[in-house]
Amino acid sequence: MQKIAVITAGxxxxxxxxxxxxxxxxxxxxxxxYYTLNAFMEAYYDIQFVLVVPSDxxxxxxxxxxxxxxxxxxxxVVGGISRFHSVQxxxxxxxxxxxxFVHDGVRCLVTAELIIRCYNQTIHLGSAIPAVAxxxxxxxxxxxxxxxxxxxxxxxxxxxxxxLSDSLKKAFEQPYQDCFTDEATVVExxxxxxxxxxxxxxxxxxxxxxxxxxxNAILNERMNKTKE
Numbered sequence: 686m687q688k689i690a691v692i693t694a695g696x697x698x699x700x701x702x703x704x705x706x707x708x709x710x711x712x713x714x715x716x717x718x719y720y721t722l723n724a725f726m727e728a729y730y731d732i733q734f735v736l737v738v739p740s741d742x743x744x745x746x747x748x749x750x751x752x753x754x755x756x757x758x759x760x761x762v763v764g765g766i767s768r769f770h771s772v773q774x775x776x777x778x779x780x781x782x783x784x785x786f787v788h789d790g791v792r793c794l795v796t797a798e799l800i801i802r803c804y805n806q807t808i809h810l811g812s813a814i815p816a817v818a819x820x821x822x823x824x825x826x827x828x829x830x831x832x833x834x835x836x837x838x839x840x841x842x843x844x845x846x847x848x849l850s851d852s853l854k855k856a857f858e859q860p861y862q863d864c865f866t867d868e869a870t871v872v873e874x875x876x877x878x879x880x881x882x883x884x885x886x887x888x889x890x891x892x893x894x895x896x897x898x899x900x901n902a903i904l905n906e907r908m909n910k911t912k913e
Contacts, residue, residue, distance in 0.1 A: 687783035688804065690725045690845065691735045691775040693768060694718055694746070694790030707891055708738075708790040709745055712900055716749060717891055720793035720904070725786070726755070728797035729804075733783075734759040735775040736790075769865045773857045776850075784808065785853050786845035787868045791891040794903055795845065799885055803847040806882050813847040814869045815884030816840035842867060843884040852877050 694708040708718045725732050734755065738746045740763045750759045760778050764771040772787055779785065784807050786800065803813035819839040824831045846868040853868070856875035865871050869879045887903050889896055 686808065687781055688729050688732045688786070689735060689779055689783045689850070690732055690786040690788060691772060691779075692718070692721060692725075692737065692788055692790045693764070693771050693775070694721075694736060694738050706739060706742060709742065710891075710897065712793065712897065713904060717793040717900075718746075718749060718790050719753065721788065721790050721795065722750075722753060722755065724793075724795045724797055725788075725800060726753075728800035732758070735762055735778055736760070737762045737764045737771045737775045739764055767861065768867075769857075769861050769871065772868060776854055776857055779850055779854065781850070783850045784847060785850050786847045787853075788845035789890055792844055792888055793891065794885075794887050794889055794900055796885060796888075799888065800845060802882060803845055806880065807847045807849060810880045811849055811852065811877070812869075812872065812879045813882040814879050815843040815845065815888065816881045817843065817884045817886055840881065841884075842869065843888050843890075848872060 709716045712720065722734065736746055736750070736759055738761060743761055743763070746761050750756050762774050762778055765774050776785065784804055786803065788795065799815060803815065806813040817840065819836045819841055821836070823834050823836045823839050825834055848868065852872060856872040856877065859871065859875060862874065872879055889900060891897060891900055
């Protein structure tokens with residue numbers, strides 16, 4: 686089945702304290718977005734991309750996909766006012782039946798292995814939502830009160846959140862709701878069940894400056910293992 690990765694890179698990344706959107710910040714002299722796209726290429730050479738970017742960075746995105754020689758398999762779409770609307774803009778460009786990966790552009794350390802596992806589970810179950818167990822103690826705050834909860838029942842959700850295109854496109858026909866924090870919540874609201882899959886602790890979302898330092902260390906470790 687056709688494989689399409691909707692890469693959400695429409696944010697401006699204000700928490701990074703940079704004038705450049707974080708997806709275009711450099712890691713080992715390459716934009717974060719390069720590593721994200723490359724991981725999907727390593728998983729499936731014939732994958733199609735829908736790249737969602739800020740309107741002011743279309744030319745930057747065009748240059749990147751040209752440098753990566755993936756112009757023919759990439760559509761560039763302008764992001765919306767929220768993640769929901771950015772993803773909605775992206776999936777509206779999908780016309781064929783496919784397995785659709787929706788992935789944060791700044792989760793640049795995702796591996797081909799996870800992408801392939803998400804694809805395989807989606808073929809069998811209809812969806813794959815990467816998740817890892819919480820390693821921290823968790824408390825729920827209600828007003829001025831707080832209480833611990835069993836962290837073994839808590840999962841940290843990642844991307845690529847992966848679905849069959851028919852169910853994903855139908856779900857995104859709904860009006861936006863504040864509870865839509867990711868694609869899984871949108872699909873669930875449309876009456877579909879979603880299925881978790883084991884994620885990767887290294888699949889970080891680059892949000893703050895310290896995350897870049899961690900990502901650089903992980904990337905260097907991977908490069909050293911490849912040389913061995």
